[in-house]
Amino acid sequence: MSSKMSSRSRRRKHAISQLNVMVVGFRSLGKTSFIRMLFETLSIRKNSKEEAPLPASLFQSAESVRDAEEARTKELYSFTLDIDEEGEKISLTLVDTPGFVKDNELRLDVQVTEALRYIEAQFDHTLAEETKVKRNPKAQDSQIHACLYFIDNANNGLSEKDIRILKRLTVRVNVIPVIAKADLLTNSQLANLKEAIKKDLKMHEIPVFAFPVDDDEEEEMEPELAAEIANAQSQVPFSIIAPEDATITDPETGDRIRGRQYAWGIIDCLNPKHCDFNVLRNVLLSSHRKLFKDITTEVFYEQYRTERLMARKV
Numbered sequence: 001m002s003s004k005m006s007s008r009s010r011r012r013k014h015a016i017s018q019l020n021v022m023v024v025g026f027r028s029l030g031k032t033s034f035i036r037m038l039f040e041t042l043s044i045r046k047n048s049k050e051e052a053p054l055p056a057s058l059f060q061s062a063e064s065v066r067d068a069e070e071a072r073t074k075e076l077y078s079f080t081l082d083i084d085e086e087g088e089k090i091s092l093t094l095v096d097t098p099g100f101v102k103d104n105e106l107r108l109d110v111q112v113t114e115a116l117r118y119i120e121a122q123f124d125h126t127l128a129e130e131t132k133v134k135r136n137p138k139a140q141d142s143q144i145h146a147c148l149y150f151i152d153n154a155n156n157g158l159s160e161k162d163i164r165i166l167k168r169l170t171v172r173v174n175v176i177p178v179i180a181k182a183d184l185l186t187n188s189q190l191a192n193l194k195e196a197i198k199k200d201l202k203m204h205e206i207p208v209f210a211f212p213v214d215d216d217e218e219e220e221m222e223p224e225l226a227a228e229i230a231n232a233q234s235q236v237p238f239s240i241i242a243p244e245d246a247t248i249t250d251p252e253t254g255d256r257i258r259g260r261q262y263a264w265g266i267i268d269c270l271n272p273k274h275c276d277f278n279v280l281r282n283v284l285l286s287s288h289r290k291l292f293k294d295i296t297t298e299v300f301y302e303q304y305r306t307e308r309l310m311a312r313k314v
């Protein structure tokens with residue numbers, strides 16, 4: 001896939017682009033917290049489906065709920081926002097899913113199947129639209145363009161279960177692995193974990209989303225974008241830290257910080273020195289958005305469509 005496609009200069013300036021992002025992973029790794037943090041950093045034009053209220057989980061963090069069970073995501077939900085990102089209009093849909101259970105293999109398999117079914121159901125919408133005699137030119141693209149897979153930082157790389165789940169997911173969707181709750185790791189622990197995960201992905205031939213590096217084209221690209229891409233490449237799997245509820249202010253400037261406060265210091269979740277949230281946000285919403293969409297249509301949807309048509313013939 002050509003990295004040319006992600007070039008900013010080639011984007012149409014005024015069309016609204018749709019982007020659908022899903023989060024999955026084992027329980028309590030901070031998926032909902034990540035969605036809340038992303039939501040808070042968006043420049044929202046309006047809630048696209050005004051009749052549909054925003055999910056309560058956006059305003060009620062796990063820490064403010066006394067009962068941990070109450071904060072758990074019980075079922076898949078999604079919501080759509082119209083946002084402005086670097087002067088471009090994006091209709092962004094975020095999909096949050098219930099955490100996978102660790103101790104029940106059968107239930108885990110069912111949960112992964114459910115996540116996959118959701119992804120496939122979106123392909124079915126496109127398929128149904130394509131086969132209509134009179135197509136709706138305003139049909140929504142609900143396909144999942146990127147799926148963030150949250151990895152538990154307590155493991156020494158990918159667990160057997162992670163590998164099994166990732167193998168299934170990567171058949172249908174662009175998967176971006178992320179390390180959850182990176183504040184719990186020291187620099188060297190994080191570096192070691194990143195290496196271990198990279199090694200496991202390679203050893204088990206798991207085709208997670210690969211950030212393209214194409215030397216021939218790099219010269220054509222704006223230097224800033226080329227640097228961004230090179231940067232993103234080296235940072236996979238991205239480390240994520242979600243802020244806590246409490247209002248934290250910068251002791252020097254008095255500005256509000258989205259972060260976590262410890263006895264020994266303050267983490268600023270948006271500071272690229274503290275975690276990769278900002279790079280990941282940029283990759284999703286800006287630099288690689290078009291590429292995620294192109295791969296989804298040209299690879300994942302085509303594959304699914306072929307399978308469905310073959311099955312029908314049989």
Ligand SMILES: Nc1nc2c(ncn2[C@@H]2O[C@H](COP(=O)(O)OP(=O)(O)OP(=O)(O)O)[C@@H](O)[C@H]2O)c(=O)[nH]1
Pocket residue numbers: 026027028029030031032033034062063071072073074097098099100180181182183184240241242243
């Ligand atoms: N230390 C730390 N804690 C975090 C971070 N992100 C989330 N948490 C905490 O982890 C707990 C679970 O967070 P959630 O966002 O509800 O996790 P989840 O993955 O959505 O959980 P399920 O919906 O049950 O699968 C909460 O107490 C959060 O405050 C983080 O980056 N660092």
Ligand SMILES: [Mg+2]
Pocket residue numbers: 031032033071072073096097098099
């Ligand atoms: Mg959740």
